[in-house]
Structure formats: structure tokens, C-alpha cells
Amino acid sequence: MSGCCDGGCSVDALRDERQRATLKTVLGINAVMFIVIAGAALYSESTALLADSLDNFGDALTYGLSLYAVARGGNTKAKVALFKGILILLAALVVLAQIIYRLYVPSVPIFEVMGMFSLIGLAANSVCLFLLWRHRHEDVNMSSVWECSRNDIASNISVFLAAGAVWLTGSGWPDIAVAMALVLLLLRSAGRVISSAMVELRAAN
Template sequence: MGADNAGRQEAPVRQDADPAAVRALRRTALVVVALNLAYFFVEVGVALAIRSVSLFADSVDFLEDTAVNLLIFIALGWSLRARARAGKAMAGIIVLPALAAVVMAVLKFADPERPDPLSLVVTAGGAIVVNSICAWLLARHRHNVGSMSRAAFLAARNDVYANAAIIALGVVTIFWASGWPDIVLGMFLVLLNFTAAKEVWEVAEEEDLAAKALAGEAIDDD
């Protein structure tokens, strides 16, 4: 563990973000908020109509991304330590879609009905366009403001992967009249979100260590 911390300190996060980079990220975050919130209503409506676990999990993902980017917009003016705490909070936010997918999957175990393949493909196709735009907008900011920008980029990137998987699921369900592929994909989304949460938490920990170093506090290497 001590070696791991030492490795992290060899490549510390930036202590002071460039004001121009902060302003640019704030503008980008607001655009991403608008895109995600709008498509959330589209996708959640379709997911509930066709009883799709994976599509429901992905719709909650849009809501999660809205919350993450709103938090980014608010917290960018805070101190390094406060940003680290916000990064940890965002790691918690990222797991919410995973928990939602688990709940819906459990409820569907008793009746694994196949969701409509065409609705899956069309809706996920729209989602992948929205998330690709968001990931592209956020990509240039992901190393500028520590866990703040990294959290937003990771969320958008993982959504693109999830949307591609849902499109593949739609094709599979054309030939396989079962709801189990939809349930399995929902569990895949759980894994993606927990992985993103772990990465964001680790970056926030780095910022916390940097804040302690600036304050002259002792750093626990355990």
C-alpha cells in the first residue's frame, strides 16, 4: 500500500486549475447537463414501456450524468480538499444506476419477458449519439481539474460502451425470445458503473493527499 501511495505522489494532480480551463469546463458541463436531462426523459419512457432492465439502467445513467455535471459546475470554485470530497461524492453518485439495475433485474427474474428489439436498437442508437457528443466535449477537460473533470469524462465514456452493448442486445433478442440477455446486460452495466466509481474515488484520494501535503499534515502510508 505504501508503494502504491508513493507511485501516486510521483504523478500528483494539479493543485490549482487554470481559470480559463475552469470556465471552459463549466460551460461544457452545462451543455452536457442539458443533453443528458433531455434524453433521460426519452429513454426512461421507452424503458418502462417495454420493461427493459438494461435500458432502464441506462436511463438512470443519464440522470446520474446530469447530477455529476451539475455538481462539477458548482464545485469547481472550491478548494482542493473540497474538490476531493466532491469527487468522492460523485463516486457515490455513479453507483446509483448500478443499484437501480439490480433492483429491476431482481423484479424481472420471475417474468423474464423479452423487451421489444426495435425499440431497444432505436433508443440506444439515439443514446449513443448523445453520449458520444458528451464524451467528445468532455475529453479535452479530463486532465485539467482533477477528479471533477475525470468523473464527467468517465461517466460519458462508459455510457457510450453501454449504449453499444444495448444495440447488440437488440439484435440478439430478434433471434432469442427471452428476457435473460436484457437482465445479463443490466448486470454488465453494474460492473461498468462500479469500475468508474472506483477510478473517480482513487483520483479524489490523490487530491486529498495533495491537500494534506499543502497543509503540512501527516500522510498515512498504510
């Protein structure tokens, strides 16, 4: 007999199925939002909005990996979480490269586009955060997903504030400043996810 007494396996299967359903939904939302916001970022020449779109892209990949890890063991979930942390780190480095480029080739982004699409992103990510709320403490896989989703809300609000600052100042510096703050947020999140995954990997070995 495996350790399935008192309906334990049934409870685990139900939890896994609920996780899959949630992850499929938020994966679809983030994939669509990446395309929409990336287009808006390129059109408006906003580095902060670009950071936001890359965050959505990273999240879509993250949710896809999390779907794979749902029914796997703790060791696999920890490895997937580690990879997700590396993806967050890479996103931060891409945005940092764009910031450096904008320092040499400055521009004033279109604040109307920034503001409108940051609010659209905020609405979409609020739905994701709501859906993921009940799963945030279930395992390292879902807690890392929750970390990504929480970052998205902060990113959207920051981009909206940057749009207002660009409007007030007529300068591109608020856009760069917010993008830099988002890089720091991404680096902090990557550190948390990677360290949690390493702890789980050490415990599993």
C-alpha cells in the same frame, strides 16, 4: 500578492469558464436523454435500457455538481468527485435490484424500441464525449466527468447489441445479461472515481 504572476490567474479563469460552458451543455443533453430513455425503458420493459437511463440521470447530477466545483479548491473538487462516485454506486445497485426483479418476473422487452433509443443515446453521448475530451486531464473533477461520459458510450453499444440478441433469441435473457454487465461497469467506474477522490482528499489534508 497572490500567486498570479505571468497571467496564471487569467489562464485559470479561462480554463474554468471553458469547463463551465462544456458542463452546462452536457448537463442539458443528459437531462433530456434521461427523460426520453427512461420513458422508452418503461414502455419496452427493458432492464438494460433502464440502466442506460439511470446512467444519464446520474450524469446530469454529476455535471451539476461539477459545475459547482469548477472554481473551487482541490479539496472541494475531491469531495464532489467522491460524491459522484457514490452516485454511480447507487445507480449500479438500483439496476441490480431491477435485474433481481426480472429474474422473478421475466418478460421479453420490445427490441425495436431498445435498438432505436440506444442509437439515439449513442449519438447524444458521442457529442458529450467529444465536448469533454479536451478537459479529461485537467483536474480530478473533470476526469471523473470524463469517466462517466466514456461509460455512457459503452452502455449505449451494449444495449444495442442486447436488442439484436433479443430479436434473434426471442428471449429476455440477453437484456438481463447486458444489464448485469452494465452493473459491473458502473461498479468498476465507481471504484475508480472514489479511489481517485480519496487520494486527492488525503493529499489535500
